[in-house]
Amino acid sequence: xxxxxxxxxxxxxxxxxxxxxxxxxxxxxxxxxxxxxxxxxxxxxxxxxxxxxxxxxxxxxxxxxxxxxxxxxxxxxxxxxxxxxxxxxxxxxxxxxxxxxxxxxxxxxxxxxxxxxxxxxxxxxxxxxxxxxxxxxxxxxxxxxxxxxxxxxxxxxxxxxxxxxxxxxxxxxxxxxxxxxxxxxxxxxxxxxxxxxxxxxxxxxxxxxxxxxxxxxxxxxxxxxxxxxxxxxxxxxxxxxxxxxxxxxxxxxxxxxxxxxxxxxxxxxxxxxxxxxxxx
Amino acid sequence: xxxxxxxxxxxxxxxxxxxxxxxxxxxxxxxxxxxxxxxxxxxxxxxxxxxxxxxxxxxxxxxxxxxxxxxxxxxxxxxxxxxxxxxxxxxxxxxxxxxxxxxxxxxxxxxxxxxxxxxxxxxxxxxxxxxxxxxxxxxxxxxxxxxxxxxxxxxxxxxxxxxxxxxxxxxxxxxxxxxxxxxxxxxxxxxxxxxxxxxxxxxxxxxxxxxxxxxxxxxxxxxxxxxxxxxxxxxxxxxxxxxxxxxxxxxxxxxxxxxxxxxxxxxxxxxxxx
Numbered sequence: 001x002x003x004x005x006x007x008x009x010x011x012x013x014x015x016x017x018x019x020x021x022x023x024x025x026x027x028x029x030x031x032x033x034x035x036x037x038x039x040x041x042x043x044x045x046x047x048x049x050x051x052x053x054x055x056x057x058x059x060x061x062x063x064x065x066x067x068x069x070x071x072x073x074x075x076x077x078x079x080x081x082x083x084x085x086x087x088x089x090x091x092x093x094x095x096x097x098x099x100x101x102x103x104x105x106x107x108x109x110x111x112x113x114x115x116x117x118x119x120x121x122x123x124x125x126x127x128x129x130x131x132x133x134x135x136x137x138x139x140x141x142x143x144x145x146x147x148x149x150x151x152x153x154x155x156x157x158x159x160x161x162x163x164x165x166x167x168x169x170x171x172x173x174x175x176x177x178x179x180x181x182x183x184x185x186x187x188x189x190x191x192x193x194x195x196x197x198x199x200x201x202x203x204x205x206x207x208x209x210x211x212x213x214x215x216x217x218x219x220x221x222x223x224x225x226x227x228x229x230x231x232x233x234x235x236x237x238x239x240x241x242x243x244x245x246x247x248x249x250x251x252x253x254x255x256x257x258x259x260x261x262x263x264x265x266x267x268x269x270x271x272x273x274x275x276x277x278x279x280x
Numbered sequence: 281x282x283x284x285x286x287x288x289x290x291x292x293x294x295x296x297x298x299x300x301x302x303x304x305x306x307x308x309x310x311x312x313x314x315x316x317x318x319x320x321x322x323x324x325x326x327x328x329x330x331x332x333x334x335x336x337x338x339x340x341x342x343x344x345x346x347x348x349x350x351x352x353x354x355x356x357x358x359x360x361x362x363x364x365x366x367x368x369x370x371x372x373x374x375x376x377x378x379x380x381x382x383x384x385x386x387x388x389x390x391x392x393x394x395x396x397x398x399x400x401x402x403x404x405x406x407x408x409x410x411x412x413x414x415x416x417x418x419x420x421x422x423x424x425x426x427x428x429x430x431x432x433x434x435x436x437x438x439x440x441x442x443x444x445x446x447x448x449x450x451x452x453x454x455x456x457x458x459x460x461x462x463x464x465x466x467x468x469x470x471x472x473x474x475x476x477x478x479x480x481x482x483x484x485x486x487x488x489x490x491x492x493x494x495x496x497x498x499x500x501x502x503x504x505x506x507x508x509x510x511x512x513x514x515x516x517x518x519x520x521x522x523x524x525x526x527x528x529x530x531x532x533x534x535x536x537x538x539x540x541x542x543x544x545x546x547x548x549x550x551x552x553x554x
Contacts, residue, residue, distance in 0.1 A: 052353055052356050052387050052388070058349075059349055062347075062348065062349040062350070063347070063349065063350060070347065183290070183293065183294075205316075225302065227305070228301075228302050228305030228306055228309070229298065229301045229302050229305055230301070230305075231305075232312060232316065234316075234319075235312060235315060235316055237319065238319065240322065240348075240384075249318060252314075252315045255311055255312075255314060255315035258311055259308055259311050259312050259315070262304070262308055262311070263304065263308065266301075267301070270296070270297045270300045270301065273293070273296060273300075274297055277289055277290075277292075277293045
């Protein structure tokens with residue numbers, strides 16, 4: 001039975017996703033990075049001595065988001081590449097794809113499995129950070145009630161929104177790594193390229209800033225095109241807005257979420273296209 | 281040799297993927313642009329001119345990872361270590377690097393500018409042979425040069441914290457304490473005092489500088505306008521001190537008793553005493 005003769009199946013997709021999720025949580029890498037991130041967030045209070053600039057609560061929030069973004073990015077790239085290539089290297093991909101299974105089901109199944117694992121990571125890290133902030137804010141409220149005349153200072157809803165947006169950013173990163181893996185021959189190449197693309201996506205706004213200052217029109221055009229090819233990851237950098245002014249605007253949060261979902265669909269689609277053209 | 285179209289497949293795939301990404305970038309720009317404008321407005325650190333000083337210093341990963349605050353804190357500790365060695369170029373570079381990484385906290389701007397304006401002239405005098413050996417004109421030149429650097433640094437801070445009264449006050453302090461330029465300092469203290477979040481002392485110093493400049497009538501008019509705005513219950517407002525200065529100026533300006541300033545009834549009893 002050929003693939004063309006069977007319709008796209010969400011149950012097959014969810015089977016692959018579930019299996020990917022189980023495989024990922026059993027990995028030492030996931031547990032190791034999760035422990036590191038959780039440990040770092042939990043120890044944020046002990047780093048207060050190093051804090052000169054911002055307020056204590058803002059410092060803990062910054063530190064927590066730092067751990068989430070740093071270890072989350074590492075986990076996303078490494079896990080996606082490892083899980084994809086384990087199927088290729090163990091030849092299970094051959095067995096799977098010999099059956100009536102769409103390559104789109106395989107790629108999006110992998111995506112959803114990794115996305116769910118990253119979701120667990122984000123939920124645990126953000127949950128711990130919020131608990132820590134709540135606890136410390138409570139202590140400070142008892143010590144200096146005059147500073148909390150209008151109630152709690154931290155907008156916990158905003159923290160949650162920023163956490164969800166970070167999760168979506170990791171979703172875009174997962175799709176990017178799957179796209180790279182779809183044509184790459186080795187796990188190492190995928191991981192290294194994934195990290196480079198992560199850096200480019202974080203800094204592409206600088207290229208967009210700079211293109212107007214480039215004298216050579218051809219170079220300017222290339223720089224401008226690069227600004228369109230790579231998604232702008234600084235867009236998800238809303239953690240700075242937490243606890244400042246009006247906080248995180250719901251409209252902006254929805255726009256960023258829409259941007260992420262659209263990119264996941266497009267890059268995921270391109271990964272499927274690229275994977276279909278690959279000889280396994 | 282026959283042409284094999286399959287050989288072109290990787291190139292075709294690459295081209296389709298690149299074009300697809302480009303098209304997505306163009307199509308999603310209308311969704312991204314308003315959100316990006318809003319996020320950027322709230323985060324002045326997201327500027328090319330801000331980050332270019334920090335890139336290539338081994339901090340990029342820290343910044344990308346979101347550890348902006350902790351990376352800046354660690355670099356501030358390093359700045360203090362360099363400062364202890366009286367290393368002028370090293371300290372100056374390190375101060376600028378810290379605020380390039382995290383321009384949000386006032387702490388770095390204020391303390392950095394104080395190192396530049398107050399400490400560094402002394403280092404230069406020491407290096408030039410000490411206080412006894414260096415002529416006054418040279419000392420003055422060191423003060424002026426370092427003050428200029430500090431003022432430029434603080435003006436850069438104002439780009440991230442527009443109209444911030446604390447930063448304007450710091451510039452005024454440099455003009456007053458290092459350059460002994462009372463005229464400019466008075467104007468800056470006035471500017472700072474007009475901000476709703478300005479500390480009360482900004483207005484008081486402005487009036488005192490007007491007196492030092494011999495503009496007593498102007499100082500008297502300013503203090504008379506200021507006094508009714510001061511909350512008597514706030515010790516920081518020092519309403520009684522301001523009233524005392526008004527009385528002093530009335531004596532100096534020979535204001536007739538009938539025309540003397542009458543504080544509002546709500547003022548504290550102490551404030552009414554001449």
